[in-house]
Amino acid sequence: MSSEVYFSNLRSRGQKDNKNSKIKQLFDGAKFGDLIQEEDLTAIKLHFGERGNDAFLKPVLVNAVVEKTLNSNGKPFLTDTNTLYFGSRHNATQHLETAIKNGFAYAVTGAPVIIADGLRGDNWIPVEVGLKHFQQVKIAGDIISADSMLVLSHFKGHGMCGFGGAIKNLAMGCASAQGKVEQHQCAKPVISDNCTGCGTCINSCPLSVMSLSDGKAIIELEECVACNNCLAVCPESAVSLDFDALPEFMERMVEYAYGAVKNKKGKVGYLNFLMDITPDCDCEAFSDAPIVPDIGILASKDPVALDTASYDLVNQQVGLENSLLEHHHQKGGDKFRGVWEEVDGRLLLEYAEEVGMGSKEYHLINL
Template sequence: MKSKVYFYNLRANKASSSLSSKVARIFDVAGFKNIIDKNDLVAIKIHFGEKGNNAYINPIYVRKVVDKIKSYGGKPFLTDTNTLYKGSRSNAVDHLVTAIENGFAYAVVNAPIIIADGILSKDSVEVKIGKKHFDTVKIASNIFFANSMIVMSHFKGHELAGFGGAIKNLAMGCAPAAGKQQQHSTVQPVVGKGCTACQMCIRNCPVNAISLVNSSAYIDPSICIGCGECVSICQYGVIKPQWGTDMDAFVERMTEYAYGAYSTKKGKIAFINFVMNVTPLCDCTPWSDAPIVPDIGILASFDPVAIDQASYDLVNQQFGHRGTALEEAGYGMNPGEDKFKALHPETKGELQLKYGEEIGLGTRDYELIELK
């Protein structure tokens, strides 16, 4: 049976067709009120953006979801988990400061922020899933104990996962640092030729696995936890994952974690994807590169696999933007070509969708309902 995915494009010619209005309307049309009971504690899973990043979801749109939840008797709070890597969101204090500085203050969004895994990413609950890679997964406590959840995801590229949408937001975003480490444990990057010894990777490695050896960065494989932060932080592109069958395991582990987070909220969880500012990399980087395709719109569904498949398809139907990382890749500029494979040739983003369907996270078979 096809999953319904509701879609609004970005065309507007009056106040009622503004994107803010469409966010509120898609909430109602998709039937999200049905997962909210009176006095429910409703987690809005969001990525607040790393300091210096500007591609994350605009807080104005988040406010529309907050107000909708309140109108149906729910008690919303914004939430995310701390990062595994060193950065502006690696503990709850810095994370809160970053969120507020990026525009998510109470005065703007009308809801409090609660970092789901505690001050030092130690607060989690073991959830049994019984899958190929994990029998149990670690889910952040304040997400686990919420009564229902709206997952708001910025759809974009990702240097390890291929792309990031609802599935990745569930997987990495709902896991404490220990859970993120479990997902990344099969990936250990290496330093190639051309290292300038800028030491940016050394300063950002969460476990001090990187040092300078003969004027080049060296990653100690006995210490590396495979978080991948050095891959995204290297501005010269000389640090690369060791691709191969282990990357399949990484994507499958990530998808199993998404299943674990989803399973704690079955019947009480819904998804909104913003297919705008489709940048080459995750919002975890302290910068945002130019979008690779035109802004497309917003999608809503109860199915995380279907909404990501629809988002993926919509992006790949576009012409690529000139003067971007996509054009530099030398492939992917034409409709029908895989933009994310062009950006990150060795990744297997589509495996998120295939494996997610296999383990019961959702279906790739969807009906796209375009709203007017």
């Protein structure tokens, strides 16, 4: 059975159809107001952007969702969880500082910021899921405590799951630090023969689980939490992902996404923003050039249908020159495989449908 996905392009010739107005129309079209009961503490789940990144969802657009939530008599708060890697959002203090520097101040968005898993990522609640890889998942306490949730996702590429959209926003974005470790447990970095033993990766390892042996770097895999700091700093590109492990990694992500919304009883709405469609996650401390033109904004109560429609719309574009996109520039070509050739993000969509998160079949409704 197909799910409804509402779409608005980005053309605008006046105030009544600017981006904020379009967001409000999508909110109404998808009937998100029905998800919010009076006095609901409503989590608006988004990504505040890493320091140095500029492709994350703009705070002024988030304000439109806040206003609609307030008009629905909800009590909105903006939220995300701390990161596993040691960047500018590793604990709640740094995370709040980064959010404010990136523009997510109350005066701009109209809602307070709450880091959902606490000061050091240890505020979490177990959720029973009973799926292939996990019987139980560790979801941020304030995500569980929220009465309803709106999930705002910047749709873009991702090196480990092909693309990042609503499902990834739920999976990594709603997990505690330990939950992120569990998702990455099967997909730890590997070191190739290109290693020169320079020691750069060893100095970057926050847990000191890397060392030199016979002039090559080695990783104590039992202690590694897959923060992937070593991938980013290796000057020889000798540290890489274990691509064979990524299908299981995606399944683990889906099971965490399933757990993030299990207790919400359907009171979750999703918006995907197909703008600044970069090759990488907003967790990077930079933003590469977009791989396709800006497309529009989509809304649905079904995250699988929403991500599938977003994926399809990206692939209908002609790829942009002077971007990381190396293959499939033509209309219909898989743009995310064109960037991350060895990663098939469609596996994530298939497993999400299999576990009952939604349907890949959708009916696109233009507003």
